[in-house]
Amino acid sequence: MRHAHDVTAFSEFVEARSSSLFHTAYLMVGDHQLAQDLLQEALVKTLIAWPRLRDRGNVDAYTRRIVVTTSISWRRRRSFHERPTGTLPQTIGPDPVEAVVTHDTVIAALLTVPPRQRAAIVLRYYEDLTEAQTADVLGCSVGAVKSQVAAGLKRLREVLGDTFDETVTSEREATP
Amino acid sequence: MNESLGDLLHRSVEAVPKPHLDVGELVGRAERRQRQRRLVLVACTTVLVAAIVVGSLAFRGGQPRQLQPAPAPSPSVVHPPQRVARPLVYAAGRTVHVGEDTFEAGKNVLFVDATDDGVVFVTEDSDRWWYSDTLWFNDGSTTQAIGRVATEHIGLFDVYTANPGSLVVWAEGKRTNASPDQFVVYDTSRHKVMDRLPFTGLYNTVLHVDERHIFFNPDSGAPGCWMIDIHYCRDPYLLRYDVASGETRKIPQATFKGELRPVPRMLMLAEARGDTGTVFTARAMARFNQVGRLLVPVDSNGDPTVFRRPTGEPLALRVPAGYTSPGDEMSVVQWIDDDRLVLFPNEGGGDLPAQVGDLLVCKLPDGLCRVAVRASSTPYVAPG
Numbered sequence: 001m002r003h004a005h006d007v008t009a010f011s012e013f014v015e016a017r018s019s020s021l022f023h024t025a026y027l028m029v030g031d032h033q034l035a036q037d038l039l040q041e042a043l044v045k046t047l048i049a050w051p052r053l054r055d056r057g058n059v060d061a062y063t064r065r066i067v068v069t070t071s072i073s074w075r076r077r078r079s080f081h082e083r084p085t086g087t088l089p090q091t092i093g094p095d096p097v098e099a100v101v102t103h104d105t106v107i108a109a110l111l112t113v114p115p116r117q118r119a120a121i122v123l124r125y126y127e128d129l130t131e132a133q134t135a136d137v138l139g140c141s142v143g144a145v146k147s148q149v150a151a152g153l154k155r156l157r158e159v160l161g162d163t164f165d166e167t168v169t170s171e172r173e174a175t176p
Numbered sequence: 177m178n179e180s181l182g183d184l185l186h187r188s189v190e191a192v193p194k195p196h197l198d199v200g201e202l203v204g205r206a207e208r209r210q211r212q213r214r215l216v217l218v219a220c221t222t223v224l225v226a227a228i229v230v231g232s233l234a235f236r237g238g239q240p241r242q243l244q245p246a247p248a249p250s251p252s253v254v255h256p257p258q259r260v261a262r263p264l265v266y267a268a269g270r271t272v273h274v275g276e277d278t279f280e281a282g283k284n285v286l287f288v289d290a291t292d293d294g295v296v297f298v299t300e301d302s303d304r305w306w307y308s309d310t311l312w313f314n315d316g317s318t319t320q321a322i323g324r325v326a327t328e329h330i331g332l333f334d335v336y337t338a339n340p341g342s343l344v345v346w347a348e349g350k351r352t353n354a355s356p357d358q359f360v361v362y363d364t365s366r367h368k369v370m371d372r373l374p375f376t377g378l379y380n381t382v383l384h385v386d387e388r389h390i391f392f393n394p395d396s397g398a399p400g401c402w403m404i405d406i407h408y409c410r411d412p413y414l415l416r417y418d419v420a421s422g423e424t425r426k427i428p429q430a431t432f433k434g435e436l437r438p439v440p441r442m443l444m445l446a447e448a449r450g451d452t453g454t455v456f457t458a459r460a461m462a463r464f465n466q467v468g469r470l471l472v473p474v475d476s477n478g479d480p481t482v483f484r485r486p487t488g489e490p491l492a493l494r495v496p497a498g499y500t501s502p503g504d505e506m507s508v509v510q511w512i513d514d515d516r517l518v519l520f521p522n523e524g525g526g527d528l529p530a531q532v533g534d535l536l537v538c539k540l541p542d543g544l545c546r547v548a549v550r551a552s553s554t555p556y557v558a559p560g
Contacts, residue, residue, distance in 0.1 A: 023189040047206040
């Protein structure tokens with residue numbers, strides 16, 4: 001049976017981190033219910049692995065990794081990651097300054113990006129991970145992260161136009 | 177100045193309602209999953225790994241627990257002849273390694289395993305069959321697609337191989353649906369599909385494949401629920417398909433145990449808790465943590481003893497002097513022959529993608545392990 005102190009610690013972890021992890025899940029799947037399913041699945045896996053997670057400081061990273069990798073694997077079980085072409089968002093018009101980039105537009109655009117590229121984008125730009133950290137989460141090389149991000153950004157540009165600056169937050173803050 | 181993509185993404189999720197999470201429900205799901213995983217893995221990984229609990233240690237009246245020796249093989253059991261050793265197989269990216277040889281799969285390899293006749297592997301397809309990937313067989317000279325396999329989780333494919341033997345069984349992937357409804361039985365020595373076995377319920381689970389039989393289990397919604405221990409089952413049974421006759425028969429658990437008894441490519445872990453006294457309950461597949469040079473079974477509850485299945489002979493696996501396992505824990509991923517097995521780091525109970533790590537080959541007679549393949553920057557896909 002699971003130790004009570006493990007359950008208590010897990011409960012505290014869920015309380016503290018579920019919102020942030022849910023946002024990552026939501027960006028990966030673009031649907032509230034699916035994101036909730038995905039987060040629950042990741043938390044269950046985390047709890048199963050809890051006794052073996054020697055460094056409790058890494059639980060958040062471990063769970064995030066499961067969220068991302070599980071969402072990629074779900075592509076085979078669910079077709080949510082690719083929407084019918086009829087529902088693709090319209091490309092933002094030629095005058096990006098005038099364009100209103102809504103929540104729905106961003107999420108819909110993100111869903112047109114293939115899962116691994118989407119994961120790389122979310123980890124780099126939403127989670128603000130370094131390329132090395134992103135490679136660690138995705139279980140691939142830094143070079144693969146670069147190419148996945150570049151391909152994902154290209155796809156986002158096709159849909160969203162020049163409405164965003166692709167400098168990552170940490171780089172932006174480091175720029176004088 | 178344009179908004180940064182990071183800010184755009186943050187703004188996009190700010191308005192999303194918070195999730196509803198019930199920690200009690202999550203704990204319950206984890207407990208059920210763990211029980212199922214333990215039992216499924218204990219039973220179905222006999223070819224690959226299996227760690228089976230035998231001879232529970234009774235804890236009576238505060239006396240030290242006594243390990244009961246494994247039951248002797250039945251005199252009527254005929255031991256199969258020693259087979260030719262299989263090469264160590266694994267994949268790295270698109271390359272499949274077979275002993276000292278390699279061949280290119282053409283696509284990213286997600287799964288690899290061996291039979292007596294060659295290598296079976298799954299590639300990650302870029303087609304629009306989202307619910308399945310292609311299963312291939314390479315006999316050392318040619319590669320042919322032999323079917324499509326449904327994929328459930330990263331690293332967990334419903335593909336099972338006989339060891340020794342030529343049979344491969346998989347849950348057949350479908351074009352339009354995520355849920356497979358039958359197993360395909362393939363013989364790699366004949367290069368042909370031998371049969372298809374429709375599920376008896378929603379989802380069946382292969383427990384073991386030997387040279388002539390497929391042992392599988394009805395799902396938890398059907399009678400004969402011994403493998404799923406969420407609820408008590410009065411008449412536990414499983415199904416045994418005979419490839420030669422094409423017949424599927426109900427057999428009791430005791431028969432299954434008896435048929436597994438002489439299987440040499442299995443390990444047993446000492447069961448220190450002894451809470452049920454039933455053979456097929458308890459620990460997961462053989463997983464080890466490194467303690468000094470010794471590889472100590474995970475979940476061994478303090479007793480690090482490992483036994484060889486048919487003989488009950490105790491075994492102590494040891495890594496080379498000065499070696500440190502780079503992974504969280506190590507799992508048995510392949511049996512090369514009756515006396516040698518392969519270890520590879522595991523993480524998250526197999527739910528996470530293969531990570532960088534060494535492949536170790538351990539010789540059971542002396543328990544010594546050596547590094548057979550060093551880790552590289554490309555993650556390895558270990559067999560099974």
